[in-house]
Amino acid sequence: MVNSDVATGSLYPRRFHRRSNRDRIFPTLDEPPAMRTHRRRLITLAASGGLLATMADLIPTSVASAETESPKSPETAGIGVALNTSTIRGQKLDIRRQIDVTAAAGYDGIEPWIRDLRSYVDDGGDLESLKRQIDDAGLKVVSAIGFAQWIVDDPEQRAAGLAEARRDMELVRAIGGTHMAAPPVGVHRPKPGDAIPSLKTIAQRYHDLLDVGADVGVIPMLELWGFSPVLGSLGDLAYVSAGAMHPDACVLPDFYHIYKGGNDFAGLGMIEASRMPVFHINDYPDQPGISEIADKDRVFPGDGVCPLVSIIAGLIDRGFCGTFSLELFNPDYWKRDAADVAREGYEKSQKVLAAAVAESELSKES
Numbered sequence: 187m188v189n190s191d192v193a194t195g196s197l198y199p200r201r202f203h204r205r206s207n208r209d210r211i212f213p214t215l216d217e218p219p220a221m222r223t224h225r226r227r228l229i230t231l232a233a234s235g236g237l238l239a240t241m242a243d244l245i246p247t248s249v250a251s252a253e254t255e256s257p258k259s260p261e262t263a264g265i266g267v268a269l270n271t272s273t274i275r276g277q278k279l280d281i282r283r284q285i286d287v288t289a290a291a292g293y294d295g296i297e298p299w300i301r302d303l304r305s306y307v308d309d310g311g312d313l314e315s316l317k318r319q320i321d322d323a324g325l326k327v328v329s330a331i332g333f334a335q336w337i338v339d340d341p342e343q344r345a346a347g348l349a350e351a352r353r354d355m356e357l358v359r360a361i362g363g364t365h366m367a368a369p370p371v372g373v374h375r376p377k378p379g380d381a382i383p384s385l386k387t388i389a390q391r392y393h394d395l396l397d398v399g400a401d402v403g404v405i406p407m408l409e410l411w412g413f414s415p416v417l418g419s420l421g422d423l424a425y426v427s428a429g430a431m432h433p434d435a436c437v438l439p440d441f442y443h444i445y446k447g448g449n450d451f452a453g454l455g456m457i458e459a460s461r462m463p464v465f466h467i468n469d470y471p472d473q474p475g476i477s478e479i480a481d482k483d484r485v486f487p488g489d490g491v492c493p494l495v496s497i498i499a500g501l502i503d504r505g506f507c508g509t510f511s512l513e514l515f516n517p518d519y520w521k522r523d524a525a526d527v528a529r530e531g532y533e534k535s536q537k538v539l540a541a542a543v544a545e546s547e548l549s550k551e552s
Contacts, residue, residue, distance in 0.1 A: 265502070265543075266509035267535050268295030268328045270466065271302065273512055274527055276520020281306045282319060283524075289323035291528035296325050297464070297511045300332035300366075303357045313360040320361060327363030328509045329407065329438070329464045330354070335372035336395045336406075337416075339383055344391070347372070348398055355404035365463055367438055368395060368406035374414035382415055385422060389429030396432040407438035407464060412446030420444065420453035427461065440466035440513065441492050442484050446476065451497050459506040467510040467535055469494060481515040486531055487538040498542035503549065510535060 269288045271281075279287065281302045288296045306316065320327060332354040335347035351368075358366050376382055383391070392408060399406045408427050412418050417426065420439070427435040437457060443466075444451060469490030470483060487494055498506075512531045519527045 264507055265539060266294040266326070266328065267467075267532060267539070268297050268326075268464075268509050268511040269293045269528055269531065270297040270329075270331065270511045270513035271299055272331070273514040273519065273531055274524040275299075275515070276517060277524040277527075279524055281311075281316065285316075285319055285323055285325065287524050287528050289325055290525060291532045293528070293532055294326065295328035295509055295511070296320065297329045297331065297513070298327065298361075300330055300354045300357060303330070303361070307357070313357070317361045327358065327361050328365065328511055330358045330363055330366040332366060333369065333371045336368065337370050337383065337388060337391055338372035339381060343372070348394065351395060351406065352398050352402060355399060355402040355406075358404050359402055363404060365405045365407055365436075367409045368392070369409040369411055370414050370417040373416055374411055376415060385416070385425045386429060388416060389426045389431075392426055392435070393430040393432050396430060396434050400434060405434045405436060405463075407436050409438040410440055410443045410447065412440075412443035412449070414447075418443075418447040420447075420449045420457065424453075424456055427457075436461045436463055438462070438464055438466065440468070441494065441497070442466070442468045442470050442481075445470055445492065446479060448476065451493070454497070454501065455504065459501060459504045459508075462501075462506060463508045465501075465506075465508060465510050466513040467494070467538075468492075468512065468514055482517055484514045484516055486514070486534045487512070488534050494538050495541045495545055498539065499545040499549065502542060502546040510539065 269291065271284045271288075274284065274287060281298060284298065284302070285296060303313075303316075307313065332351070334351035334354055335343060336351055338344050338347060355366060358364075370388075373380075373382060392406075395406050408417065408423055410417060410420070410423055416422060423437045423439070427437050439454065439457075439462060444454075467487055468484045469487050469492045470479060471485060472491045474480075474483065498510075512535055514531070
């Protein structure tokens with residue numbers, strides 16, 4: 187995820203239980219939306235036995251089976267699919283319309299932008315009413331996109347960034363969310379001569395951000411930005427999340443950014459699957475090349491060259507049971523009807539996930 191304005195595990199969000207550190211590390215799962223609502227297309231959940239065997243003793247899982255309206259709603263192993271509202275940002279819908287479009291397309295969750303929530307409140311909107319709309323639509327707020335500068339060197343600027351992060355988290359919590367993105371805003375585009383904080387220092391600052399989140403009840407997920415000099419690699423994510431020494435530490439990877447940062451997807455195997463509650467899903471073409479490719483070049487899953495099926499199958503094999511959130515910034519999609527874009531994104535994401543589940547199952551049989 188990159189905001190042009192600043193740059194130019196669970197099955198669904200986890201609920202906190204403060205009884206022990208073990209509970210904070212492995213919170214209980216919410217019931218899948220397919221079991222809570224008849225308003226949207228149901229997907230077949232197959233989260234029993236094998237796919238979650240590695241987590242079975244630690245995370246309680248709900249299992250449901252339901253008929254689908256369409257063959258494009260296949261088995262997805264209990265993995266959720268959400269819409270990051272950047273995908274339909276160009277249509278300039280307010281947050282209420284974004285929720286309607288997301289639910290109608292069949293998604294399990296929504297990943298709104300903080301600026302849209304603020305705009306709603308500034309215009310007199312009531313967050314309790316917005317939460318009811320989200321709940322009634324059968325959606326979960328899987329994450330939210332904000333740009334607080336928690337990572338910068340200047341102490342006053344960093345304190346202001348933590349205060350902004352707290353306000354953002356309070357918005358997210360008010361609409362039922364329990365996670366939000368924590369990108370490296372403020373150090374992602376250094377000017378010549380600017381000092382870049384060390385990974386050890388960033389880990390300490392991420393710990394401070396996690397403490398703010400623990401106080402509010404929203405977990406900040408360390409987000410990968412492939413073009414950034416820090417947190418642009420999977421190695422950075424692994425080091426900082428481990429170095430933070432905090433029970434809530436977790437990461438938010440992104441297929442496009444993994445590629446943009448010159449990473450090898452095999453590096454995902456070094457990050458515990460339960461520490462990836464949300465994963466941004468997208469695809470990218472073979473041209474322009476890695477040095478020129480940008481957010482605007484992202485395409486629907488399956489329409490590019492990223493080996494999504496094999497990568498996701500590997501994640502499933504390692505116990506991934508989080509949510510894939512579709513995040514695109516394609517200006518051609520922004521010219522289209524938002525409902526059509528959301529629907530196509532959902533169907534293509536489901537198709538990729540179904541193929542990945544099938545590949546994972548075949549590997550178990552061989």
